[in-house]
Amino acid sequence: MQLIINTYGAYLRRRGELFQVKVDDAVSEVSARKVRSILITTSASMSTDAIQLAIENNIDIIFLDKYGNPYGRVWHSKMGSTAQIRRKQLEAAEQQLGLNIALGWVRKKFDNQVTLLELMRKRRTRLSSELTGGISQLTTSRQRLEGLSGSLTERRNTILGIEGNAGRAYWKTVSFLLPERYQFAGRSRNPAKDEFNCLLNYSYGVLYGTVERSCILAGLDPFVGFVHTDNYNKKSLVFDLIEMYRVWADETVIGLFASRKVKQDMFDKLENGMTLNQDGKAVLMGRFSEYLAESIRHKGRNVKRQDSVQLDCHAFAQKLIKTKA
Numbered sequence: 486m487q488l489i490i491n492t493y494g495a496y497l498r499r500r501g502e503l504f505q506v507k508v509d510d511a512v513s514e515v516s517a518r519k520v521r522s523i524l525i526t527t528s529a530s531m532s533t534d535a536i537q538l539a540i541e542n543n544i545d546i547i548f549l550d551k552y553g554n555p556y557g558r559v560w561h562s563k564m565g566s567t568a569q570i571r572r573k574q575l576e577a578a579e580q581q582l583g584l585n586i587a588l589g590w591v592r593k594k595f596d597n598q599v600t601l602l603e604l605m606r607k608r609r610t611r612l613s614s615e616l617t618g619g620i621s622q623l624t625t626s627r628q629r630l631e632g633l634s635g636s637l638t639e640r641r642n643t644i645l646g647i648e649g650n651a652g653r654a655y656w657k658t659v660s661f662l663l664p665e666r667y668q669f670a671g672r673s674r675n676p677a678k679d680e681f682n683c684l685l686n687y688s689y690g691v692l693y694g695t696v697e698r699s700c701i702l703a704g705l706d707p708f709v710g711f712v713h714t715d716n717y718n719k720k721s722l723v724f725d726l727i728e729m730y731r732v733w734a735d736e737t738v739i740g741l742f743a744s745r746k747v748k749q750d751m752f753d754k755l756e757n758g759m760t761l762n763q764d765g766k767a768v769l770m771g772r773f774s775e776y777l778a779e780s781i782r783h784k785g786r787n788v789k790r791q792d793s794v795q796l797d798c799h800a801f802a803q804k805l806i807k808t809k810a
Contacts, residue, residue, distance in 0.1 A: 553690025619658025
């Protein structure tokens with residue numbers, strides 16, 4: 486489970502092998518063995534003993550800003566494996582293998598988006614035409630990836646261009662799924678210009694933490710990317726890998742609107758946009774945590790949805806190790 490602390494003034498401390506959360510006069514406890522990660526989303530404090538308990542149990546503590554972006558994490562100082570994986574990662578990025586890997590990730594992203602729109606088309610038959618159009622455009626974009634060869638350096642801009650066109654078509658289609666008052670013109674970030682993007686940005690921030698954790702545990706270097714370039718302090722591999730899982734946040738947020746869980750009082754207005762407040766975070770994180778913890782069939786195994794990211798990262802690391810120089 487994810488231990489989410491989103492109440493102003495909360496205090497996290499240790500009692501034996503338990504995490505204890507105190508909010509005013511209320512105290513709750515949870516076993517460290519049940520906690521996968523700790524998310525701190527608001528002004529809170531914690532004891533060094535609680536931090537030690539987290540490190541002892543391989544639990545990362547992630548701090549999110551008001552937009553849901555991770556701005557820091559407490560983590561043990563060990564990488565998940567030997568330096569061999571990271572050397573292979575660097576080598577692959579400069580070879581045809583790197584391009585093949587990157588194309589596989591982007592194809593998976595498009596496939597997931599198509600699957601989501603097809604699911605929505607079954608539920609929203611009155612929007613069949615709009616959804617079919619979006620599916621067609623994504624399918625065409627996927628086909629444009631076929632036959633690309635060479636190096637990532639040569640093909641990166643082509644891939645990003647295809648992704649950009651597909652993204653605009655996808656978000657235009659997704660907007661039709663929302664109540665008319667919540668439909669949006671396109672993606673907006675930090676701050677979001679509308680309620681949908683506000684919820685989506687925060688969900689993506691949580692996913693970033695999940696993907697980075699999986700990279701580290703698998704021995705992958707989060708800073709060595711393939712599609713996304715290596716800029717100073719940019720976790721390029723995290724940006725690459727998360728593309729395959731963003732649809733989880735998309736489906737969750739669309740579902741909140743469909744079930745009429747989204748209320749105006751979940752958002753605080755900013756001068757140039759809006760942000761999610763404490764009530765909004767509680768609604769979003771309650772549902773998203775449930776979604777990530779659901780059991781799915783993944784490569785012949787029944788696993789929690791969030792654990793499939795870890796399995797994918799380990800599989801990628803093993804693929805790199807077995808690659809001949």
